[in-house]
Amino acid sequence: MENNTGIVFNIQRYSIDDGPGVRTTVFLKGCPLSCLWCSNPESQRGLPEITYRYTSCKRCGTCVQVCPAGAVTLDGGGVHIDRDACTLCEECVHHCVPEALKVSGKKMTVDEVFKVVKRDADYYEASGGGVTASGGEILAQADFVAALFRRCREAGYHTNADTCGFGDPAALCKILEYSDLVFFDLKHLDPAKHREYCGQSNELILDNLARVVKKGVPMVIRVPLIPGYNNSEDNLRALAETVKAAAGDAPVNLLPYHRYGANKYRMVDMTYRLEDVPELTQEELNKAKAIIDSYGLACEISK
């Protein structure tokens, strides 16, 4: 039976980086990968969870006192939540006056999300925009995404499926049925390195890349470019060769490494592991682009 609800952790209106025109991007919670450079660590776990903003916390200890599950502790490093013990009763959230505690992730129906999405229908029409589903990983909630995209299609909104490619092929096919565009991530062409950096090998991802091509949905290949991890000439050449062979006319979009998500790791009691990685220089970015260009692929560097 079709699953009409999804776990959503953000709905971003007026987005201009998630496909053509002005868009609404629906971010879903839960991802089967755990990329070292992930800028949305609060999206990785599949269920709603409590987030903690260290800089807003007054160390009052109220959350420790009110938690019926004994899941909260407070020490010199601030508040810590035992996520296995937490029952998500939200008592701590309601009692935290400075709002240092919040819930990330909310169960929403397709109807509820569509109500938000349709508010900007005029912008979609004027700009050639539409709706993007992103994550987390959308393949993990394929019934929900397919149902949402079907509604969007009926309303005439352009749909973009932003995926890491790791997921059940049947789930991918369901979403492709209602997708006008796919943003498809490729991170590393060496299966062992992919597993080391992202938690899973890349075979399934490459198989799914071929499925998108076979289905004929236009695609943009997106490459988060992480210095010292996947920006070697060898990897970029392997990547360009793979794209050229599998999806010859798909443009490649390089996404330069940034540290915007680093501060969010503490919010969900995770550790950011790329503390010492510097951002790429313009020269390094140009060199990466030149390698991709040399294969006759259309390549852009994102801001």
Ligand code: SF4
């Ligand atoms: S209730 Fe809020 S402000 Fe007080 S210790 Fe807990 S998180 Fe910090």
Ligand code: SF4
């Ligand atoms: S949501 Fe409830 S169980 Fe979880 S930490 Fe807060 S008070 Fe404790």
